[in-house]
Amino acid sequence: MSVQGIIRTSQYLTFKLDNEIYAMDITTVREVLDIIPITKVPQMPDFMCGVINLRGGVVPVVDLRLKFGLKKATSLKETCIVIIEVILDDEQTILGILVDSVLEVISLDPEQIDPPPRIGTRLKTEFIRGMGKKDTEFIIILETTKVFSAQELAIVQAADDMPVPETSEGANAEEEKNE
Numbered sequence: 685m686s687v688q689g690i691i692r693t694s695q696y697l698t699f700k701l702d703n704e705i706y707a708m709d710i711t712t713v714r715e716v717l718d719i720i721p722i723t724k725v726p727q728m729p730d731f732m733c734g735v736i737n738l739r740g741g742v743v744p745v746v747d748l749r750l751k752f753g754l755k756k757a758t759s760l761k762e763t764c765i766v767i768i769e770v771i772l773d774d775e776q777t778i779l780g781i782l783v784d785s786v787l788e789v790i791s792l793d794p795e796q797i798d799p800p801p802r803i804g805t806r807l808k809t810e811f812i813r814g815m816g817k818k819d820t821e822f823i824i825i826l827e828t829t830k831v832f833s834a835q836e837l838a839i840v841q842a843a844d845d846m847p848v849p850e851t852s853e854g855a856n857a858e859e860e861k862n863e
Contacts, residue, residue, distance in 0.1 A: 693793045696816070698823060699766065699783040702754050706783075706824045707790070707816060714767040714778070716786050719760055733782060736765065743767065745780035751831070757784060770828055790823075792816045797825065 696707035697716075717738075722745050724734040731750040735742050745765060749757055757763060762785035770777045800812035811830040816823035 693791050695789055695791050696823070696825060697766065697789055698787040699764070700785045700787060701749055701752065701783060704824060705787065705821060706748075706826055707792075708766075708768065708826045708828050710789055712768045712770070712828045714769060717765040717767065717780070719763045719765065719782075736780060738767065738778075738780075741778070743778050743780050745782060746832075747782045748831075749782070749784070757782075768828060770832070790816075790818060792818070792823075792825075 695710040697710050697713050698705055698707045700706070717736075720736055722734040722736055725732065725744075728734070731747050733745040733747050735744050737743075747756065749755065764783055764786045765780040766783055766786065767778060767780050770779055796818070797814040797816050799814060801815065811827050813825045813827040816825050
């Protein structure tokens with residue numbers, strides 16, 4: 685039984701959080717960065733790490749582990765920031781999500797994706813697009829537009845309006861621009 689709306693083979697970026705494999709449609713992913721300094725922003729929700737300077741632009745970064753109710757990572761050895769595009773009120777928002785590690789880009793046919801599990805009414809699963817199956821592993825496919833509520837995305841969007849934090853990356857980009 686395939687998921688309604690998934691009618692063709694699609695590519696997904698897979699990544700790990702804790703010991704689970706997650707995926708998101710590759711069309712929402714702009715790039716993957718190694719961990720870089722994150723500037724903390726006061727009075728943000730716990731899952732908001734802060735902002736980064738990405739080629740002169742402010743990009744809010746969310747710790748997906750904290751957003752999903754997991755414990756904060758103890759090791760940042762393979763941690764990456766996945767830069768994604770999310771649409772909020774018909775406006776594109778660029779967002780960084782902190783993940784334990786990025787695995788690979790995979791293709792899944794519609795018949796390899798089952799609907800999200802129905803686990804009563806207490807657990808929210810609307811942000812799960814489907815459960816992919818690759819070999820013997822399950823892959824939780826995220827619906828990026830539903831991972832964050834409109835209110836959370838509004839907070840993230842407000843962080844976009846902040847001044848660009850100074851980092852060595854930003855300084856180097858500025859120097860290269862001036863040459």
